[in-house]
Amino acid sequence: MRLLRLKAEQLRQFREPVEIEDLDAGINLFTGPNESGKSTLVRAIRAAFFERHKSSSVDDLQPWGDSASAPTVELDFEWQGQSWRLVKSFLKKKRCDLTVDGTVYSGDEGEEKLSSLLGYEYAAKGASQQRHWGIPGLLWVEQGTGQEIQAPVGYAGQHLKAALGGNLGEMTSSTGDELINQVAKERSSLLTGTGRPTGSYAQALADEQGLQGQLSDIQGRVREYREHVDRLGQLRDEQARAEADRLWETYRQQAKEAEGRLAEVMAWQKDQDRDQQALEECQTSIQTTLDLLNGFQGQQAELARRQDEKVKEELAQADLEARKPAREKALAEAVQAHEAARKTLKLAQQHQQRREWAREREGIEADLESDTAKLARARELHSVLLENRQKRQSLDIDPQVVERLKDVTSELDRLAIQQDAVSTRLQFDLTDDQSVTLDGKKVVGRSEHLLIEPGEVAIKGVGTLRVLPGGEDVAEIARARQNLTDEQESLLSRLRVTSLAEAEGRLSQLRELQQAIQRDESLLNESAPEGLEALSDRLRLRQARKDELASQMQALPEQDDNSLSLSRAETRLESAQQALEAAEAAKQKLTGDFSLAEQSLNRAKKEWERLNNELQAPDRKQRQKQAENRLIDLRVKQRSLNEKLLERNKQIEQAKPAVLEQDVERLNRSADAAEQQEKKRSRELIQIQARLEAAGAEGLEEQSAELGSELEHAIRRRRELERRAKALDLLNTRLREHRLELTRQLQEPLQRHLNHYLQLLFPEASLEVDENLIPEVLIRQGHGVEERGKFEELSFGAREQMALISRLAYADLLLEAGRPTLIILDDALVHSDAARLGAMKRVLYDAAQRHQILLFTCHPDNWRDLGVTARDVEVLQG
Incomplete structure (x- = not known):
């Protein structure tokens, strides 16, 4: 079976028709991103075959949000x-039409023919x-189901068994199966399908394990009792020694002594921190005093620098004042040149507009001449077209009636x-002087x-000879001929002709006239596509535009030889604009520079006056002397604090305060630990005494011996059932292997196809199938040994590969059996x-x-x- 063409319309996302033609007999690859329509194409094929056209349960085929659509699928294929x-439509237009070499099967008949074929x-x-x-x-794999094979094979089982010849059914009903x-x-x-114990065997195992656990528990409790006796003696000895030493009290006393030293x-550290702060304050005062003295020395140099700045700013301001006249003159010249360039550009624009209007008028004149000719031609064609349409109306004749007349x-x-062949022939060969009468008409000579x-043939002097034509065919032919003659006369009257030749002549004239009308309509459409009135209106509008242009051109000046072109005038204006902007910028910059220079001069004068007033203050020398004396006192205090800090720091380091803190913590924690250990020991001693008293009353030794006897009986029972289970499992395996060998002989064609494909993936591997033709075990070589993997235990990817190989093998088997095959893989x-x-x-x-x-x-990259060219589904949708 070869699919040739697929067309889907109003189906899911295909609101507009999507058609795929020229499908290859081998692989056809369709690519596209998610939601591009690939699965919709697969759904279209499935719906065309699987869904009844009368079904109302296929709403999923409709485009989203369009409940009035009628999903339609068309398929062409060869077999x-x-x-x-x-051709199958659903929902709003329910129909099914199947055409096989010209024979049409509609509705349920077509659907049943398809289902029996595939x-x-x-x-239901x-x-x-x-x-x-x-x-x-x-054979048609839906997206995400490529690894599933059991259910599809099961649903196709009867057809596959038919391809094998039915032997499989006979074998499975034999006495061997019983x-x-x-x-x-x-x-x-005794065993589950996977070989796990069940029933009495599982119960025996559970009994054995339960008794084993009880015995182990009792024996463990006996060992625990003995251990507790030993532990009790040890705890009592440790408790006596702890009460004699009382180490926690000694540790707490040592911790108090260490806290005192710490x-x-x-206290020494607090004194050290206080003196360190005083030293830092002294150093800050020294730096402040030094800054004050350095300020007194730098003020004189700063006054001289301010004097130089003041003179420099005065010179700069004078220079800017001298440059003002030249800048103002350059600005005035740039303004004058810009105004002249602007006027020149305006004149050039008017000249350019006049030239454009002149060109437009020339174009309109040419169009007027062309449209005038077109209008005349269109009117002529329109007249001829009306005449031909009238002729066509008078020659109107129905082609179907003519065709029926011909038939x-x-x-x-x-x-x-036919009548001539079956009619009774009467041949007469009479002498010249003799005659007879046939149905009342005289017959002479040869005829x-x-x-x-x-x-009736009347022979004078002899009598009457009656001739009866034999057979029913003669009468039927006569009746048929009479009926057709009546119909022929009716058709000739309906066509208003006297003969078939006349009817065909009129039909030929009508067709020639129709062609002439179509030709004239095409020519008329070329001359006046929008109609005669529109063409006439366009002529009037163009004439009005021509007159308007003439009036506008008179209002503009004519161009002389000295006029500049528009581009040169624009260039001149652009240059003048740039020169004007440069002059304005230079003038603005000069003004700004002068203002900044004036501000800088005022600022320099104020700073010079301020410094000069400070240097001339009467108390300046007195303040300088006080600062020098304060600096001497601060340096003496700094040396004294440094000596005290060094001496006390040595004393603190020798005392090791960090070690004293660790001693306090260590001794306190040791005391707590010793005391907690003694309390824990006392609690444990009480608990062990209670446990020993309770265990002594249970009789653990007697319970251990009794459970040991019960366990031996349970072990014997378990071993007996285990031997039986293994024997039955071995017998079941051998019987099934024997039947599998018989099945393999019957399934040899399928196995051959499976192994053919499998060798391309795993050399020397084989895939076994069960009696229902479902893949069961994959056998292959790995690490020098044979590996057997059940199909359901393979990885997801391996199951998908084995399932596809199985499908291809089934297709080969069906092809050999003369059944059609088509393989569809959606994202496999x-x-x-x-x-x-x-x-x-x-x-x-x-x-x-x-x-x-x-x-x-x-x-698509995969x-x-x-070896084939991919088809983009999005491109197919246009």
Whole structure:
């Protein structure tokens, strides 16, 4: 089976028609991002086959928010040399039309023919589900279900068994299965399907484990009792020694002595902090006094510097004042040049406007001449067109009636030939002087007559010869011919003609006239696409515009030889503008510089006056002398504080205050620990005494011996059931392996196809299937040993690969059985690594030599080396 064309309309996101043609017989790769429409195309194919056209449970096919739509799917495909076309619409326009080489099957008949061809069923009620999909459900993989194979194979099981010839069903109903079922039943009473104990075997194991646990618990309690006796003696000895030593009291006394020494050291540290603060204040005062003395010395130098700045600012201001006249003159010249350039540009713009209007007028004159010719031609064509339409109306004749007349005439000719062949022929060869009468008409000489009805030949002097044409065909042909003759006369009257030739002649004239009308309409549309009135209005508007331009051009001056062009006038104005802006900027900068210079001069004068007044103050020398004396006193105090701090710091370091703090903490914690240990020891001693008293009354030794005897009995019971379970499990395995060997012989064609594909992925590997044709165990070589992995225990990616290989093998099997195949993969193998994906591409390419494959993916980069050109789904939508 080869799909040739797919068209979907008003279906989910395809509101407008989307059509895919020229599908390849091998792999067809469709790519696009998520939500681009790939799954919608797959849903369209599934709906075309699986959903009944009368179903009301397919609302998911409608475009979102459009409940009035009628989802429609069209499919063209080939099968065994026949062309099939399926057109199916849902919901608002429910219909199904299937055409097979010209034969049409509509409605339920078409759907049943499709289901019998591909091997699936329709849902009795509601939307189609997986259990109805049969073989297409196995070969068409939905997104995210590539690893699932058991259910699809189960639903397609009957069709697959039919391809194998039905032997599988006979084998599974043999007496061998009864034995296997009996052994399996006996085994299931002791073991689960995965080999775990159950029933009496599991109970025996539980009993053994329970008794073993009880015995272990009793024995542990006996050991604990003995340990507690030993621990009690040890605790009593330790308690006696602790009461004699009372170490916690000694530790607390030592901690108090260490705290006293630490308090004395902390008092020294406070004195040290106080003297350190006094030293820092003294150093700050010294620096302040030095700053004051340095300020007195720097004021004289600052006064001289301020004098120099004042003179410099006076010279700068004088220089700026001298530059003012030149700047003002340059600005006036720039303003004058700019005004002249502006006037020149205005004149050039007027000249340019006059030239543009002149060019526009010339264009309008040319258009007027062209449109005038077009209007004349259009009016001529319009007249001819009206005349031809009147002729067409008078020659109007129905082509379908002419065609029917032709068919009737042809059928009459055929019946005449047939009538001539079956009619009774009467041939007369009479002498010149003899004659006879046929149905009242005289017959002489040689002649031939055809009789389709009974006739009488009267022979004078002899009598009457009656001729009865034989057979019912003659009468039927006569009746048919008469009916057709009546219909022919009715058709000729309806067409108002006397013969078929006349009708065909009128029809030919009508067609020629129609072609002439179409040609004239096309020419008229070219000459006046908007109509004669619109063309005439356009002529009037252009004439009015021409007159308006003439009036406007008279209002503008004419250009002389000395006039500048618009570009040169714009360039001159731009230069004048730049010169004006430069002159204005220079004038503004000079004004700003002069203002800044004036401010700087005033500031320099004020600073000089302030410093000069401070230097001339009467108490300045007295304040300087007081500062010098204060500096001497502060330096003496600084030396005294430094000596005291050094001596006390040595005394603190020798006392080691950090070590004293650690001693206090260590001794207090030691006292607390010793006291807590004694309390804990006392509590433990009381608890052990209570436990020993309680354990002595339980009789633990007697309980241990009794449980030991019960445990031996439970072990014997468990071993007996264990031997039986292993024997049944071995027998069940051997029987199933034997039946699997028989099954493998019956399934050899399927196994051959499976192994063919599997070798491309895992050399020397094989995939076993069960009696229901479902993949069961993957056997391959790994690390020098044979590995057997159950299908459901494989990784997600490996299950997806094995399931796809199985589907391809089923397709090969169906193809050999003469059944149609089509493989659809929606985002398959997305969980495969690069190496496995490369091998699976080889598998797909090999399968494409025998089957058509539609592959949809949102990962186009993964399939570039598939050997086919990808089709972008978004591009298909236009």
